[in-house]
Amino acid sequence: AQTVTQSQPEMSVQEAETVTLSCTYDTSESNYYLFWYKQPPSRQMILVIRQEAYKQQNATENRFSVNFQKAAKSFSLKISDSQLGDTAMYFCAFMKHENTGKLIFGQGTTLQVKP
Amino acid sequence: GAGVSQTPSNKVTEKGKYVELRCDPISGHTALYWYRQSLGQGPEFLIYFQGTGAADDSGLPNDRFFAVRPEGSVSTLKIQRTERGDSAVYLCASSLQAGWLTDTQYFGPGTRLTVL
Numbered sequence: 697a698q699t700v701t702q703s704q705p706e707m708s709v710q711e712a713e714t715v716t717l718s719c720t721y722d723t724s725e726s727n728y729y730l731f732w733y734k735q736p737p738s739r740q741m742i743l744v745i746r747q748e749a750y751k752q753q754n755a756t757e758n759r760f761s762v763n764f765q766k767a768a769k770s771f772s773l774k775i776s777d778s779q780l781g782d783t784a785m786y787f788c789a790f791m792k793h794e795n796t797g798k799l800i801f802g803q804g805t806t807l808q809v810k811p
Numbered sequence: 812g813a814g815v816s817q818t819p820s821n822k823v824t825e826k827g828k829y830v831e832l833r834c835d836p837i838s839g840h841t842a843l844y845w846y847r848q849s850l851g852q853g854p855e856f857l858i859y860f861q862g863t864g865a866a867d868d869s870g871l872p873n874d875r876f877f878a879v880r881p882e883g884s885v886s887t888l889k890i891q892r893t894e895r896g897d898s899a900v901y902l903c904a905s906s907l908q909a910g911w912l913t914d915t916q917y918f919g920p921g922t923r924l925t926v927l
Binding site for chain 1: 814831842844846851852853854855856859867870899904906914915916918919920921
């Protein structure tokens, strides 16, 4: 079975600074997908970024980038130039490479961006 | 509407009662997912539909939980004989197809269920 672990329950960062959220996972699969989702107080989960395991290049979406270390089974999220609107809970998620779309989520990290 | 909608947004019920939670996916999305999110935890997969059929219901915790999607659009999650441990936020998501990386899962705002 696959597991996803986020070891940082809470983090804070000053506006305009950079913060990195950690995620590790366990799987015996060789091909899979990894995601970071953001959940603001409105509860609506929003996809931030995704990575295919077979790609060596780290995914980037504007101010968001990942550091994907397949051998170490690590998938961290870096947020640059943090904004107040980035305040939310962030979830790391895993999906097997099969036609189900079933996501396995970590426990989440609450990020507070301070003015 | 433009996004996934869920009704009601909040539901309070008494232990032992029956509840139904509704999900309206984005129009044209064939795949629909239900997740349960307990306080302070990440969402846990319950069931997913491809069209009208439940393609994977391995996450349903027991036979008190049941979900339907009779016309391949709206889905209803049904919980019988509710227990206090069922209290959680129930999230619904939809995507164009199931499992394609290019098909993002779009989530609704969830239904917060409280069982007294």
